[in-house]
Amino acid sequence: MIKTKSSYIVVKQSSIHNKGVFAKKDIPEATRIIEYVGERITKKESEIRSEIPLKKSKKSIKHGAVYIFELNKRYDIDGNVPYNTARFINHTCEPNCETLLISGHIWIVSIRDITKGEELSYNYGYSFDDYERHKCYCNKTSCVGYILNEIHWHKVQHKKRKIKKPAK
Numbered sequence: 691m692i693k694t695k696s697s698y699i700v701v702k703q704s705s706i707h708n709k710g711v712f713a714k715k716d717i718p719e720a721t722r723i724i725e726y727v728g729e730r731i732t733k734k735e736s737e738i739r740s741e742i743p744l745k746k747s748k749k750s751i752k753h754g755a756v757y758i759f760e761l762n763k764r765y766d767i768d769g770n771v772p773y774n775t776a777r778f779i780n781h782t783c784e785p786n787c788e789t790l791l792i793s794g795h796i797w798i799v800s801i802r803d804i805t806k807g808e809e810l811s812y813n814y815g816y817s818f819d820d821y822e823r824h825k826c827y828c829n830k831t832s833c834v835g836y837i838l839n840e841i842h843w844h845k846v847q848h849k850k851r852k853i854k855k856p857a858k
């Protein structure tokens with residue numbers, strides 16, 4: 691299969707993690723930038739596959755890549771295929787994109803105006819289970835230190851405050 695393309699983006703080395711996806715030109719807010727494509731798999735298959743990268747990531751310094759997206763109640767999409775260019779988009783704690791399910795297709799959509807040259811990112815939205823295994827290196831001001839769905843951030847931030855030494 692041919693790699694998915696979009697006139698909006700270019701893939702190159704990222705300072706966050708391996709390769710990244712960058713804006714080739716200015717992208718207005720609410721633009722469908724590129725479709726997140728992959729292999730359509732059943733929920734059961736998805737469970738089996740998602741175990742593998744998680745175990746591998748235990749030893750690695752950076753996060754293990756999980757590319758599985760929910761498509762509907764029966765099927766998921768495994769984006770870990772060479773033709774899925776969107777798999778290079780990194781996670782950050784201050785994303786400029788989000789993933790949206792539009793008429794049965796997963797799209798990377800800009801959530802604000804993006805300037806030419808900016809790296810695209812979205813929140814991978816990982817659950818709170820084993821969050822410590824997925825450290826975040828995005829370097830953004832609001833970075834919580836982990837790749838984590840924003841709904842769980844308060845739990846981690848609370849922990850951070852707890853370990854602070856008292857001021858003298």
Ligand SMILES: [Zn+2]
Nearest residue numbers: 783826828833
């Ligand atoms: Zn971060």
